[in-house]
Amino acid sequence: MAKTAKSELPEVLPEVCVDHDKEKYHIEIELPGVKKEDIDLEVGEDSLCLRAPKEDAVYSACYSLAHSVDTGDVSARFDNGLLTVKAAFKHPIKVGVKIPIE
Structure with a gap:
């Protein structure tokens, strides 16, 4: 297989567990091999997106929140x-x- 001039790491979906109680979401995302300072996390009113590179891949995902x-x-x-x-x-x-309807 020929190498391309631009080497990009493959994107993978992380394992996620979403739970909630009456007041908030509790979300756990597995990111083995990632450094804390490399995690890019954004939360909107109805979404959560993250990108976290590691040595051989990039965890990348966006989730819609109900x-x-x-x-x-x-x-x-x-x-x-x-x-x-x-x-x-x-x-x-x-x-x-x-x-009331008249």
């Missing part, structure tokens, strides 16, 4: 190859109101 989150209340911790993200749900300002 419930909107408060982007100001998100925390992340990386320990021994496991990225743990906690994201609080965005509470709706107003609940639907029943409208």
Whole structure:
């Protein structure tokens, strides 16, 4: 197989476990072989995207979140190859109101 002039690492999907309680998401993402400073993590109201290179590949993924989150209340911790993200749900300002029909 011929080598191309530009060498790119293959992209792989990391193993992910998503759980939640009444207040927030608890997301665990396995990133073995990655350094904390190399993780690029972004959370939007309805998405979580990450990119994390390691020696022989790049972990890359974007996930849609079923419930909107408060982007100001998100925390992340990386320990021994496991990225743990906690994201609080965005509470709706107003609940639907029943409208009488004339």
